[in-house]
Amino acid sequence: MSTSPARRLVALLLAVAGGFATTGAFPDYGVWPLSLVGIGLLFLALRGQGAVFSWFLGTAFGAAFFLPLISWTDYVVGPVPWVALSVVEAALVGVACVAWSFAQRSPVLRSAVLAPLVFAVVWTAGEVLRSSWPFGGFPWGRLAFAHADSPLGRLAWLGGPTLVSFAVAVVGVLVGLALWRLTRLQVGHAAGAVIVASLVLVSGLFVPLNTQAQEGRLAVGIVQGNVAEPGLGAFANRREVLNNHLTGTYALLDTTAPGSLDLVLWPENASDVDPRVDADAAQQIDAAAAAVDAPILVGTQRYADGGRYNEGVLWEPGQGITNVYAKQHPVPFAEYVPLRDLARRFSSAVDLVTTDMLAGEGAGHLALDSERLGRVVGIGDVICFEVAYDDVVHGAIKAGGEVLVVQTNNANFGMTAESTQQLAMARIRAVETGRATVQVSTVGVSAVIDPAGRVLQETELFTPAQMVADLPLRSSLTPAVRAGAVPSWIVCVLAGAAAVLGATRRRPTA
Structure with a gap:
């Protein structure tokens, strides 16, 4: 040419x-x-x-x-x-x-x-x-x-x-x-x-x-608590955000009876007040879990070792935290800042990250002891941008995840396309893993996705919402997950x- x-x-x-x-x-x-x-x-x-x-x-x-x-x-x-x-x-x-x-x-x-x-x-x-x-x-x-x-x-x-x-x-x-x-x-x-x-x-x-249940079905409630204002200031009032998700959990009782749900899903950052160190937050979460008579998967933060961990914790009513997953793949320059002194020369935005997020260890797998099913159910959990990383998603499923949960906080991104782009990733992951998938967000878009990648339920951005879904539990591994x-x-x-x-x-x- x-x-x-x-x-x-x-x-x-x-x-x-x-x-x-x-x-x-x-x-x-x-x-x-x-x-x-x-x-x-x-x-x-x-x-x-x-x-x-x-x-x-x-x-x-x-x-x-x-x-x-x-x-x-x-x-x-x-x-x-x-x-x-x-x-x-x-x-x-x-x-x-x-x-x-x-x-x-x-x-x-x-x-x-x-x-x-x-x-x-x-x-x-x-x-x-x-x-x-x-x-x-x-x-x-x-x-x-x-x-x-x-x-x-x-x-x-x-x-x-x-x-x-x-x-x-x-x-x-x-x-x-x-x-x-x-x-x-x-x-x-x-x-x-x-x-x-x-x-x-x-x-x-x-x-x-194949979208059929192999190991029974899991009844879940999904809570999108919402925040007052989009953007980086959305979580300035952490108590308000926690209260919004507590309110949304009680609202599930408008359509479901206590004990009819196997699990309630909250998003990333739903409680940035760590219930392990805050007695009021612990009491409120436990009361909500007792009211719906179901465990709650709570998105929270834990400060330790000079940094913080972004975690999904499984809260059992009357028992407290029984399982913890810490995000393995923090986002550079957003959740932690490598080369901070050099990066600051180009943008002061790096100082918005005041405490670096630390990487957790172990696959995103939470063991849910289901009384109704009479066995332990594996919950595959990934947090926010982790849905984009093959190894994190594969690890959650290979560890025994029978459904896939994507806990995310999209409040910082306002009305942009970030949330729907992330939802598109979750849909591909549902097909890839052969798992029913739930994206649960603080502000939306939250969605229920079947193992064929089809969206069955979906919320709007920046509105309080609750959904109830009956998810097929699957244990077989797809060729994609086996291949890694x-x-x-x-x-x-x-x-x-x-x-x-x-x-x-x-x-x-x-």
Whole structure:
């Protein structure tokens, strides 16, 4: 391909358009086919480009993608952290594009048959990189998380988000090739690409998603207490937030009889007053649990060792705390601040985190002793952004989680799309794990999701709400959970091999 300024300008425009289109695939827009168009445009932009310009194009795509996608960061902490995070993620997209620039030098790897597969491998390996590095990674923006409503989302049952993203990228490249063939009036070739893309797209419909209960059913009450004001000041009055969730728990008695629920779910930060050290909070929580005659999963904080732990604690009426899960993956620069002195030079927002959150140990598994079922039920628990991390979710299920609970606090993000983007992740996780899933938020969106990823109940943002659900308990492990990180390792090894193989070839001159 020519590297004339005009061609490069066209490539840049294609990359930027592709980034914006891909953003539209994610909530709150949620038009998932746009991700196919976006990847197709990026593929066309990168055809025949050298390593340096490929990095530039990938970074331009990434900036056009991430800046609008995570604009909720600006709402919370301002423009500097928002732009900084977006630029870092965009630059990592550029790294994947450099790998593709090497891979496509090989005539074998850029053949009409292999090009979509190799590009998809390289793209997905780039997602794995972004999801694990730096500082533990930032998985937001994985293509899979835009496909909760598409047939490809069902592939999560087989290979998790890694397989879904791979399939999305394959279809996206085929869409790009079809567009390119049409510009050359090669209708037959374009039709062939569309047919293959359609076959890949519908492949997910053949995945056998089972939503039936295997170990009985769990009756749960879900409490969204709400807060008075959105934003970072939402939890300035911790007693008020606790009271809101106590009130919501008593409100469950308007529709349920005492003892009819097996468990009541509260969100992250529902009680930032630690009931282990505050007698009034302990008495109030215990009284609410006794009134509904059911344990309560309480989101709270524990201060120790010079930091704090973000925890979900299982409170049994008359007994107190019987199980604890501490968040394993605190969010860098939001819940703890690495390199604080250096980061402060760029933004004073780092000092909003006055006490660093510490990482908990152990999988997100809580043992609920159910009198009605006559056995111990495994509750898989992840907290807030942990829903985005494969290993945390897999660990909760492999430890014995028969349902999956996502405790989250979205109050800081106002009316932005952060909550619905997180809900889309929870839906993919439901398919991936084969578990009924509940996202319970302080302010919404809270939702009940079946093991096929379908939303059965959903709340509005910033309103008090309660839901009651009968969740199927499941114990079998899906292929995705059994495989764990294997699909991610496979795409990384293949992407590295493709880049090395291509790098040994001289770049084509035309």
